[in-house]
Amino acid sequence: SKLGYMFQYCLFILIAFMMLTLRFPTRRYHVVHIHNMPDVLVFAALVPKLFGAKVILDLHDPMPELMMTIFNVGKESWAVKTTAFLEKWSIAFADLVLTVNRTCEELFVSRSGGASKISVVMNTPDEQIFRYSPAKLDVARVPRKGEPFVIMYHGTLVERNGLDLAVEALAKVRRSIPGAELRVYGPRTSFLDTVLSGLPEKELEKAVHYLGPRTLEELVQAIAQCDVGVIPNKRSIFTEINTPTRIFEYLALGKPVVAPRSSGIEAYFDKDSLVLFELGNVDDLAMKLSWVAIHPREAIETTKHGQVIYQKHVWSREKEKLLGLTAALLRRGDKLS
Known part of the structure; x- marks a missing residue:
């Protein structure tokens, strides 16, 4: 149910916030990489961000569309409107936003206006497991x-x-x-x-x-x-x-x-x-x-x-893109001591 999802998400966000906050004085994170769902999990990194850490929000799934599909509700539903609102503010809070394909990138840009901070890193198979085999007729x-x-x-x-x-x-x-x-x-x-x-x-x-x-x-x-x-x-x-x-x-x-x-x-x-x-x-x-x-x-x-x-789009290429984006993000800010 919607309320069940909300309870689980709120509990997890609280736990994540406490862990990051309590660990930060000794860990001094330079970057915090957070995956949705939910999008607002990104706010668990509030304390590290206040002290200069860079925050990456990885949007694997667009929550409004997923909610419409799972619960069979329309765009005008209060739940969908709320998730769209929270998505926008989550993107605004993050320093860098990643998503999984061009279509999602266009969708997030249209709802947030944050084109400069949104990039695509595709979720492709681990080449060490799915070893490439040229297609041939057996x-x-x-x-x-x-x-x-x-x-x-x-x-x-x-x-x-x-x-x-x-x-x-x-x-x-x-x-x-x-x-x-x-x-x-x-x-x-x-x-x-x-x-x-x-x-x-x-x-x-x-x-x-x-x-x-x-x-x-x-x-x-x-x-x-x-x-x-x-x-x-x-x-x-x-x-x-x-x-x-x-x-x-x-x-x-x-x-x-x-x-x-x-x-x-x-x-x-x-x-x-x-x-x-x-x-x-x-x-x-x-x-x-x-x-x-x-x-x-x-x-x-x-x-x-x-x-x-x-x-x-093999993972080795996508991984290099991810590392390059992260390195560029860190170069733009002051490093933590």
Whole structure:
């Protein structure tokens, strides 16, 4: 509930404020890097900032849009208006603001006017775990009649991420590709249980496999065993602006990925570098998954183009950008003794 979120956030902000305040006399922080949510957690760094420390606010998710999606409320909701107000003041308080993609950057600038302090550092996979593998056609994995065509979903199993759409699309794909199956990875949720309970009605009990949560290293192995990754997001104001890290995880390992056509994704990819479907459209999702199965060579060519974009944003490059921004921030201010 909204009140539950507020209570948890307020308690955590208080604990963080006390810890930073009590530690500051002995630690003398030069920089405090704070991740949302919530945005107002940045005020936990009040005391270090008063004594000259620089404060970085890392906005991974825009809270107003996420709140609208989770609680199904409109922009005029008091809760959304409040989070937008707090976002603006949190950005004003910070010395540097980071966010995860160009679409979010434009959104935060439009609401805060703080263009000079907002930069993008993308959240891309750890290259030491997701070691780059050039996309190539694995003849042994080209689906033949009666053989499996493995579709993979991994991540948070909540409604906005659209696992139920992936299941509906699977039922359509299996009409022409009977060996198609869906492997699902992630912590169990009530939403997942609801989706799984509907499988018998769709006659998909043997085609959908829930395999539980996995470590990042285990996910690498799972991706290697799939034919295509799927990002089956439902349409919402949040999924319109999101750029899922999972896209880069599949691309890093040379696997085709079917992802939604949205501003957060199309800020980086086009139809030549990613297999795109209309956000929230199950028929189009099914058609694009079938296309990957029927045209594996073309799908691999698309993946190769996607890998070119991925390599521009590998974590080693994004990390250097983060370190450079932090160093520049510290140079602009007086160092603490």
